[in-house]
Amino acid sequence: MRVHLIAACGVGMSALAGLLREGGHTVTGSDENVYPPASTLLAELGIPVSPGYDPARLDGVELVVCGNAVTRTNAEAEAARVRGLRMTSMPAALEEMFLAGRSPLVIAGTHGKTTSTAMLAWVLARAGRDPGFLIGGVPRDLGRSFAVGSGRWFVIEGDEYDSAYFDKEPKFLHYRPAAVLLTAVEFDHADIYRDLDHVKSAFRKLLGILRPDAALVACGDFPHLLDVVGSRGARLFGLEERNDWRVTELEDDGATRFTIREGGRAVCRVTLQLPGAINARNALGVLLLAVEAGVGWEEAAAALAEFRGVRRRQEVVAEARGVTVIDDFAHHPTAIAGTLAALRARYPGRRLRAVFEPRSNTSRRRVFQEAFIDALAGADEAVLAAVYSKAADPIPPEERLLPERIIDALERRGVPSRLVDGVAAIRDYLVGSARPGD
Structure with missing residues (x-):
C-alpha cells in the first residue's frame, strides 16, 4: 500500500x-x-x-x-x-495495521512513560520475546523507536494527547490494551485539557477499555492516579509506604541500587545506570509488567542493569574540563524536580545549573507559575529562556508564563537566577561562567 x-x-x-x-x-x-x-x-x-x-x-x-x-x-x-x-x-493506523492479533502492553501516565516504555521493550527483547514497540523517544540500546517484532507482545507508549483534528479522543484509546502500566496522573496539556478532572476523565476511559481480568500496574505515589484507579484491582507500586510493591534501600554510588519489596519481603535487588528515585520507580513498574508477561524477576533485572536510557532523558551529552552537560526533556514541575533530585544524588558536591526553556504547550502558560519556582529551587543556579512563541498556539499575555517572576522568587530563596534570551546567548553565558565541577 x-x-x-x-x-x-x-x-x-x-x-x-x-x-x-x-x-x-x-x-x-x-x-x-x-x-x-x-x-x-x-x-x-x-x-x-x-x-x-x-x-x-x-x-x-x-x-x-x-x-x-x-x-x-x-x-x-x-x-x-x-x-x-x-x-x-x-494511533488508528497503528491499531489497524499492527495491533491485530497482538497483545499490546500500554504504558501511560503524565510522567515517565517514554523511559518506562523503552525499558519494557528492552527487557522483553533481551528475554527473547521479540516484541513490537513504538516509543516516543529514541532508546540508546534499541537504536530505533519502533519495531514490528514477531512476538506476542507489542509495547506502546500511550499518549493522552488527542489523535487528530477529526478525532479528539486520546491516542491511547486506540491501543487495545492487554495490560496497562500507569505511571502518574497530574495536570498537563493545558492546550487541550480544561482542568485536572478533564485529564482524569481521559485516564478513566483508558481503564474503561481494559478487560476486568487484565493486569493494571499503577504507581500509588500519585493521589490523582489513585482516584482514577478507584476500586479497580491494581498492583500498586512506588516509593511510599502505602504501596504493595516498593523501592527500598535506595542508594547511588555512580549507579542506582535498590531493593524491591512486596510488603516486608525482599523480592529482588536492582542496579540501574540511570540516576535517581524517578528511574528506580519507573523500573519497578516495568519489572512488575515484565513479570506479568512471563519474564522472571532476576532475568528482567539483569536486562535493566544493561539499559542505558533514552536520548534527551538525563542524557550525558558532553564532558570536558571537569564540566558535565546533561540534556533532559522535563517540562512539567514534577519532572523537573525529580530530575534535579536524581542528578543531585548522582553528582554530589557539584554545582547543579538548571537551564529551562518554557517550550511545551503547558509550560508556556502560567498554570505552573508557582510550581516552577519550587522545582527549580532544587538547583544551585537557574537560567531561564524566554517563553517560546508558537504561531499555531498563541497565548494571551494574561495567560502567559512570567519567567521574570520565577527568577525574582528564586533569587529571594537564595538561588542565583537569570533570564537569558536565545540559544546562542545561553551558550555564551554558560561557557563563560563554567567551572570544573559543574
Whole structure:
C-alpha cells in the first residue's frame, strides 16, 4: 500500500513511518519543517519527506495519515477530503495495521512513560520475546523507536494527547490494551485539557477499555492516579509506604541500587545506570509488567542493569574540563524536580545549573507559575529562556508564563537566577561562567 503521512516529523509519526516501511508499505511524508532527528531517521529508512504541503504529493496515494498537529485547513488534508482518499490518525493506523492479533502492553501516565516504555521493550527483547514497540523517544540500546517484532507482545507508549483534528479522543484509546502500566496522573496539556478532572476523565476511559481480568500496574505515589484507579484491582507500586510493591534501600554510588519489596519481603535487588528515585520507580513498574508477561524477576533485572536510557532523558551529552552537560526533556514541575533530585544524588558536591526553556504547550502558560519556582529551587543556579512563541498556539499575555517572576522568587530563596534570551546567548553565558565541577 502507498501511504502518505502529513506532519511526518513528529516523534510518533516518524516511528509509524518506520513501522509502515518495515511492514512492506511504500511511504512518503511532508511536514512544515523537516528537521532532525526525525528527518535523519526517515532518510536512513529511504522515506522521502518534503517541506511544506502540496496536494500533488497525494497522487497515487491509497491512505493518508494525519498527525495531530495537522489542522482541517492544511492544504494536503483538504485535498485528501476533496479526492475522497481514506484518511486516518496515527494511533488508528497503528491499531489497524499492527495491533491485530497482538497483545499490546500500554504504558501511560503524565510522567515517565517514554523511559518506562523503552525499558519494557528492552527487557522483553533481551528475554527473547521479540516484541513490537513504538516509543516516543529514541532508546540508546534499541537504536530505533519502533519495531514490528514477531512476538506476542507489542509495547506502546500511550499518549493522552488527542489523535487528530477529526478525532479528539486520546491516542491511547486506540491501543487495545492487554495490560496497562500507569505511571502518574497530574495536570498537563493545558492546550487541550480544561482542568485536572478533564485529564482524569481521559485516564478513566483508558481503564474503561481494559478487560476486568487484565493486569493494571499503577504507581500509588500519585493521589490523582489513585482516584482514577478507584476500586479497580491494581498492583500498586512506588516509593511510599502505602504501596504493595516498593523501592527500598535506595542508594547511588555512580549507579542506582535498590531493593524491591512486596510488603516486608525482599523480592529482588536492582542496579540501574540511570540516576535517581524517578528511574528506580519507573523500573519497578516495568519489572512488575515484565513479570506479568512471563519474564522472571532476576532475568528482567539483569536486562535493566544493561539499559542505558533514552536520548534527551538525563542524557550525558558532553564532558570536558571537569564540566558535565546533561540534556533532559522535563517540562512539567514534577519532572523537573525529580530530575534535579536524581542528578543531585548522582553528582554530589557539584554545582547543579538548571537551564529551562518554557517550550511545551503547558509550560508556556502560567498554570505552573508557582510550581516552577519550587522545582527549580532544587538547583544551585537557574537560567531561564524566554517563553517560546508558537504561531499555531498563541497565548494571551494574561495567560502567559512570567519567567521574570520565577527568577525574582528564586533569587529571594537564595538561588542565583537569570533570564537569558536565545540559544546562542545561553551558550555564551554558560561557557563563560563554567567551572570544573559543574
